[in-house]
Amino acid sequence: MLNKIKTFWRLVRRLSGDDAYEQYLKRYALHHQTDNGDDCQPPLSKADFFRQWQDEKWNGIKRCC
Amino acid sequence: MNKLIKNAIWILIVVLGASAIGGIALNRGENINALWFITASLCVYAIAYRFYAAWIAATVLIVDDTRATPAERLDNGRDFVPTNKWVVFGHHFAAIAGPGPLVGPTLAAQFGYLPGTLWILFGAVLGGCVQDMVTLFLSTRRDAKSLGQMARDELGPLGGSAALIGTFAIMIILIAVLGLVVVNAMKHSPWATFTVSATIPIAILAGFYMRYFRPGQVLEASALGVILLLLSVAGGGFIDEHETMRIMFDHEGLILAWWVMAYGFAAAIFPVWLLLAPRDYLSTYMKLGTITLLAAAIIILQPDVKMPAITQFIDGTGPIFGGKLFPFAFITIACGAISGFHALIASGTTPKLLSNERDIRMIGYGGMLLESLVAIMAMIAATVLDPGVFFAINSSTGVVGVDAIDAAAKISSWGYPVTAGQMQNLARQMGEATLFARTGGAPSLAVGMASIFGSAFGEGLLALWYHFAIMFEAIFILTTLDAGTRVGRFMLQDMLGNIWPKMGETSWMPSVILTSAMVVSGWGYFLYIGVIDPNGGVNILWPLFGIANQMLAAIALCVATGILIKSGKLKYSWVTGIPLLWLVTITTTAAWQKIVSTDIRIGFFSAANDLTDKLAAGVLPPAKAAIAQKLIFNLHLDAWLTLFFVSLLWVIVFDMLRVCVRYLSGKPVPPLTESAHCPSRLVEDWVRD
Numbered sequence: 001m002l003n004k005i006k007t008f009w010r011l012v013r014r015l016s017g018d019d020a021y022e023q024y025l026k027r028y029a030l031h032h033q034t035d036n037g038d039d040c041q042p043p044l045s046k047a048d049f050f051r052q053w054q055d056e057k058w059n060g061i062k063r064c065c
Numbered sequence: 066m067n068k069l070i071k072n073a074i075w076i077l078i079v080v081l082g083a084s085a086i087g088g089i090a091l092n093r094g095e096n097i098n099a100l101w102f103i104t105a106s107l108c109v110y111a112i113a114y115r116f117y118a119a120w121i122a123a124t125v126l127i128v129d130d131t132r133a134t135p136a137e138r139l140d141n142g143r144d145f146v147p148t149n150k151w152v153v154f155g156h157h158f159a160a161i162a163g164p165g166p167l168v169g170p171t172l173a174a175q176f177g178y179l180p181g182t183l184w185i186l187f188g189a190v191l192g193g194c195v196q197d198m199v200t201l202f203l204s205t206r207r208d209a210k211s212l213g214q215m216a217r218d219e220l221g222p223l224g225g226s227a228a229l230i231g232t233f234a235i236m237i238i239l240i241a242v243l244g245l246v247v248v249n250a251m252k253h254s255p256w257a258t259f260t261v262s263a264t265i266p267i268a269i270l271a272g273f274y275m276r277y278f279r280p281g282q283v284l285e286a287s288a289l290g291v292i293l294l295l296l297s298v299a300g301g302g303f304i305d306e307h308e309t310m311r312i313m314f315d316h317e318g319l320i321l322a323w324w325v326m327a328y329g330f331a332a333a334i335f336p337v338w339l340l341l342a343p344r345d346y347l348s349t350y351m352k353l354g355t356i357t358l359l360a361a362a363i364i365i366l367q368p369d370v371k372m373p374a375i376t377q378f379i380d381g382t383g384p385i386f387g388g389k390l391f392p393f394a395f396i397t398i399a400c401g402a403i404s405g406f407h408a409l410i411a412s413g414t415t416p417k418l419l420s421n422e423r424d425i426r427m428i429g430y431g432g433m434l435l436e437s438l439v440a441i442m443a444m445i446a447a448t449v450l451d452p453g454v455f456f457a458i459n460s461s462t463g464v465v466g467v468d469a470i471d472a473a474a475k476i477s478s479w480g481y482p483v484t485a486g487q488m489q490n491l492a493r494q495m496g497e498a499t500l501f502a503r504t505g506g507a508p509s510l511a512v513g514m515a516s517i518f519g520s521a522f523g524e525g526l527l528a529l530w531y532h533f534a535i536m537f538e539a540i541f542i543l544t545t546l547d548a549g550t551r552v553g554r555f556m557l558q559d560m561l562g563n564i565w566p567k568m569g570e571t572s573w574m575p576s577v578i579l580t581s582a583m584v585v586s587g588w589g590y591f592l593y594i595g596v597i598d599p600n601g602g603v604n605i606l607w608p609l610f611g612i613a614n615q616m617l618a619a620i621a622l623c624v625a626t627g628i629l630i631k632s633g634k635l636k637y638s639w640v641t642g643i644p645l646l647w648l649v650t651i652t653t654t655a656a657w658q659k660i661v662s663t664d665i666r667i668g669f670f671s672a673a674n675d676l677t678d679k680l681a682a683g684v685l686p687p688a689k690a691a692i693a694q695k696l697i698f699n700l701h702l703d704a705w706l707t708l709f710f711v712s713l714l715w716v717i718v719f720d721m722l723r724v725c726v727r728y729l730s731g732k733p734v735p736p737l738t739e740s741a742h743c744p745s746r747l748v749e750d751w752v753r754d
Contacts, residue, residue, distance in 0.1 A: 014149065014152045016284055024142065027142045047281070054338050056143055057342070060413070061414065062410075063160060063544060063549070064404070065243070065545060
């Protein structure tokens, strides 16, 4: 039961974008563990990431009748 | 043995579904329990999903779960992101489900519950769901291209332009009609006006919270917003009781219309984080929450549907909108049965998240099934009202007159008894001054929902439930309004950018202001005319919206049918071909009648001529004579617009047929633009992370 609630809560967080920054960091770690070149930028701060994410998400046709 | 049990269960579902549909179709003269509607729907959906959708996915589209989707191939961590299917389903459903499936069935209930219900069920499983699923599939196979791009690539430049113009036109009409629904709900209702206005500062507050105070804490900000929204519903009650405060929020429709336009303009030029994004969160939670609550209330309470199966208004004399059952029932209910707008979400937006082709059936077909169920619940909420009450709320003063006693007498004379006292009592219970002629669908839906919620969760709070329902509808209507104005602005900037590149820069302020003003004046004009029209405006605007929306659906189905034939699947082309044929038939018939009918309640030109004659003869009351010229001009404009829509439809149908005939006779056609097969390497890692 507790597991189900946890899964549901994770779904809610994922759907709403509440965990978007965590996903971003996870992805960042995954993609930056192999390349050690100089072009590697440090990850964005939470506020900066959220700003970009939000501006992008509400661009284009996202809502219908 | 296992298979035997499975078969037995499906046979049971078929029998149950058939009896439920038989029950609601053959019932005459007696009240029927709303649970039958839910049972019939669930059985039809289950059968269609299990057999028809599965067959289309496996045999017609041949979905391939070993093939990498655009989300996987083009994964950039921003817009292209392979996502868990339930999350994609949630995003997709939240995007497609708007106020359309709530308003359409309410208006179409004037024909009785049966025509609308059958169209919602069978239109969805054979038309709307197929359109959404096939479009989603085609866009997924084409790097998540938009409908317009696919039309251009697969049919030719003509198809592409038609899709673009069609989208822009539908946006303008849609926003106007939705604006009208909100204005009519707030007209002379301080409570509703206060609550709806309060949603704006609440959204801004939530916007600041998630942008600056606690960046990225989306759920915290939303929870705060939802609590404040609920408080604002209760707060409206105090405003309504307060002598001076209530005057501040008690306005004529026209003043409210100007405010809605000012709001739309501001929302289109403000940054998204300030208003659009936080409001979208709040409206999505309210929408999902309220729909779940409504479903629970219907199941707990099992209300009786009091509307007859079929009313005499199928002959075209209906008080809510003129026109016979065929084709107008099918135009009035667009969203919920088949909605062209969904094709814009299913192409371009959703495919960027889809992690595996095997989820296309669940997201495309299943998402639309759920929307169809929302439309069924709206139909239930409209038809559990006493028919007399339903018609009293939804008939405009132009039809039943201004005086309450006369209006009640007139509605009773149709065979749907209602008294002025009964309406007065109901209005008092709902915390409104009057409920006569509250056209647009929102107030009657709110009364229906309030009576369902009231009986299920406590009778004493009817007024609170009523205004909660109004707030719930208004908040996502306003979301569609500002998102739509913004999209319209971008499209216009894009088009003007072809002429003068500077105009295409989406952040150049003069261009932003100019294009936003142009989009707002486009829908603002129709909203203005709708508000001053003594017949309520909805009766004109809603059919126009229906025609535009069905036209867009026909464009999507044309693209789909063309691609199926070009892929050598001629023998399966009926899957999209039959819904297309039906849409072309109803849209053309409706447009034809709106243009040439001699009935002044249907034909735009005959209404304009009638008004011109009356104006010349001096028989119009002074109030109406003053606006007659505007109404006449608007009727002409509407007629030409209808002609334009239907011509656009035929252009694209012929373009599709041209491409198909060329293909079948071995002549060169634009090549299929499907991207090459690339094996998927994605493992479903949702459970582990």
